[in-house]
Amino acid sequence: MPATSLDTIVSLCKRRGFVFPSSSVYGGLGSTWDYGPLGVELKNNVKRAWWRSVVHERDDMEGLDAAILMNRLVWKYSGHEATFSDPMTDCRACKTRPRADHVFAAQKGRDPKGLPEINAAIEAKELVCPKCGSKDLTPARPFNLMFRTSVGPVDSGDDSGLVYMRPETAQGIFVNFGNVLDTMRRKLPFGIAQVGKAFRNEITPGNFTFRTREFEQMEIEYFVRPGEDEAAHEAWIAERTNWYLKLGMRKENLRVREQEKHELAHYAKRCVDLEYRFPMGWSELEGIANRTDFDLKAHSRSPENPDAVGELKYFDQEQKKHLVPYVIEPSAGADRATLAFLCDAYEDALVKEPPAEETTKLRDLVESFAKSVGRREGMAAEVKQRLVSTAEGIAAGLPGTLPQLIGLMEDAEAATIEVMKKVRGVGEKIAEEHTRTVLHLHPRLAPLTVAVFPLKRNDPRLVEMARGLKRDLQRSGVRAVYDDTGAIGKLYRRQDEIGTPWCVTVDFQSLDDQTVTVRDRDSMQQERLKVTELAPTLASRLT
Ligand code: GAP
Numbered sequence: 001m002p003a004t005s006l007d008t009i010v011s012l013c014k015r016r017g018f019v020f021p022s023s024s025v026y027g028g029l030g031s032t033w034d035y036g037p038l039g040v041e042l043k044n045n046v047k048r049a050w051w052r053s054v055v056h057e058r059d060d061m062e063g064l065d066a067a068i069l070m071n072r073l074v075w076k077y078s079g080h081e082a083t084f085s086d087p088m089t090d091c092r093a094c095k096t097r098p099r100a101d102h103v104f105a106a107q108k109g110r111d112p113k114g115l116p117e118i119n120a121a122i123e124a125k126e127l128v129c130p131k132c133g134s135k136d137l138t139p140a141r142p143f144n145l146m147f148r149t150s151v152g153p154v155d156s157g158d159d160s161g162l163v164y165m166r167p168e169t170a171q172g173i174f175v176n177f178g179n180v181l182d183t184m185r186r187k188l189p190f191g192i193a194q195v196g197k198a199f200r201n202e203i204t205p206g207n208f209t210f211r212t213r214e215f216e217q218m219e220i221e222y223f224v225r226p227g228e229d230e231a232a233h234e235a236w237i238a239e240r241t242n243w244y245l246k247l248g249m250r251k252e253n254l255r256v257r258e259q260e261k262h263e264l265a266h267y268a269k270r271c272v273d274l275e276y277r278f279p280m281g282w283s284e285l286e287g288i289a290n291r292t293d294f295d296l297k298a299h300s301r302s303p304e305n306p307d308a309v310g311e312l313k314y315f316d317q318e319q320k321k322h323l324v325p326y327v328i329e330p331s332a333g334a335d336r337a338t339l340a341f342l343c344d345a346y347e348d349a350l351v352k353e354p355p356a357e358e359t360t361k362l363r364d365l366v367e368s369f370a371k372s373v374g375r376r377e378g379m380a381a382e383v384k385q386r387l388v389s390t391a392e393g394i395a396a397g398l399p400g401t402l403p404q405l406i407g408l409m410e411d412a413e414a415a416t417i418e419v420m421k422k423v424r425g426v427g428e429k430i431a432e433e434h435t436r437t438v439l440h441l442h443p444r445l446a447p448l449t450v451a452v453f454p455l456k457r458n459d460p461r462l463v464e465m466a467r468g469l470k471r472d473l474q475r476s477g478v479r480a481v482y483d484d485t486g487a488i489g490k491l492y493r494r495q496d497e498i499g500t501p502w503c504v505t506v507d508f509q510s511l512d513d514q515t516v517t518v519r520d521r522d523s524m525q526q527e528r529l530k531v532t533e534l535a536p537t538l539a540s541r542l543t
Pocket of ligand 1: 333
């Protein structure tokens with residue numbers, strides 16, 4: 001069964017060291033996350049696969065790594081100072097500040113066409129506060145999403161040292177257009193790719209790493225002659241869709257959505273979103289926009305921009321004239337792509353039925369947990385409702401719902417109910433023996449490529465050979481680990497859960513004929529390979 005709730009993924013990520021809540025020793029900082037040992041490997045692999053596909057495997061691309069802090073004028077002339085904002089309304093009754101466009105969309109069943117339409121609806125008392133239901137809402141006002149900081153040793157109190165934490169990596173590319181063009185002697189069409197952090201003071205972050213205030217983008221600005229932009233846009237839509245599919249994302253979970261006119265950013269002539277079917281519904285994974293010549297012109301000296309030192313333009317040898325290129329921008333989120341690959345790869349299943357009396361005992365405990373939650377005072381109503389309905393659903397479906405029970409047993413709020421200790425006491429053992437959780441990650445994305453085990457950890461010859469094999473694999477560039485902390489079945493299960501595509505076992509036969517068993521994560525088939533063939537065989541399966 002694929003992941004049906006984000007909680008399942010959050011719980012796996014925390015349990016197995018993919019992602020932790022940030023600054024947790026001080027109670028955390030809302031919606032900020034730290035990538036743990038396996039998460040950093042996975043995300044690095046996503047970024048590496050992107051770079052390989054859009055820079056190394058093409059002849060028309062260059063890379064860049066621009067500074068996060070830039071001259072404030074970049075954001076003035078890009079239009080972000082004036083327009084990079086969300087409309088907010090204040091509820092005079094309960095003093096909350098919801099996003100006015102979200103309130104409008106939820107209550108009218110469609111997106112608003114702009115601020116005037118939102119304010120007309122507020123004025124006509126057609127919208128209510130989502131928290132308390134009051135119609136006493138203030139007119140919506142724009143709230144700028146850029147984080148401000150200042151450069152220099154003294155904060156002078158005015159805006160003289162003001163800089164922004166970049167809200168997109170794109171502007172670093174635009175202002176370097178001339179540098180890359182001159183140094184790399186490029187001809188149109190060509191593109192510049194960059195991976196890096198971006199920051200937005202999002203009003204409603206959430207859904208785990210889907211929307212955060214600090215995140216990483218993987219952006220391309222692809223420069224073309226005006227008139228060639230529409231064909232290039234189509235080509236990039238196909239190219240980027242295929243990238244996700246080639247890395248194993250399921251076709252039915254990926255779709256292309258044309259943005260409507262009123263959704264378009266101030267710089268875009270057209271934008272197509274690649275959307276993924278996350279557990280919370282279809283949501284944007286990547287935007288592919290036609291930014292026309294907006295940005296290069298905006299950063300060129302002109303009557304509207306007396307601050308720029310020159311013009312960002314291109315001399316076309318064929319036409320013997322200067323032109324300002326149009327730009328196609330495939331803009332992906334590294335965190336969102338990582339989350340989507342995780343959700344897509346997740347599968348849990350019941351592998352064998354537990355004895356009926358164990359199921360009955362567990363069902364009784366889960367039912368008594370649901371009743372305890374119902375009686376619990378001081379717990380937020382929505383948390384209560386979620387826990388009760390999850391527990392009732394699990395109790396009704398046991399043993400088939402054992403995989404979901406694993407998620408409930410990991411839930412921090414569920415852990416505050418006393419009877420959960422008893423549920424875990426019985427449930428963890430049954431789940432471990434009867435379920436299998438697997439991440440079917442593409443081998444190139446998996447945090448670890450191979451895990452090597454000795455059949456018996458108390459036989460020094462097996463241990464020595466297994467450790468040596470792991471070292472040899474590591475030296476040949478394969479990401480390998482050694483483990484002997486459990487029986488082979490348990491070790492397989494642990495590696496399946498983090499998506500390791502292959503497990504290698506050194507047994508007694510290995511000592512005689514220098515062969516080992518290689519077990520495939522997805523098919524669970526085992527094959528015998530010569531030790532000398534191992535590294536080249538695995539390397540060939542990684543491409
Ligand atoms: N330069 C264009 C641009 O920044 P965007 O649609 O605002 O366009 C591009 O962002 C991608 O960056 C999104 O498709 C998403 O993957 C990622 N992204 C944007 N805001 C994000 C956030 N708050 N948290 C995580 N990822 C985000």
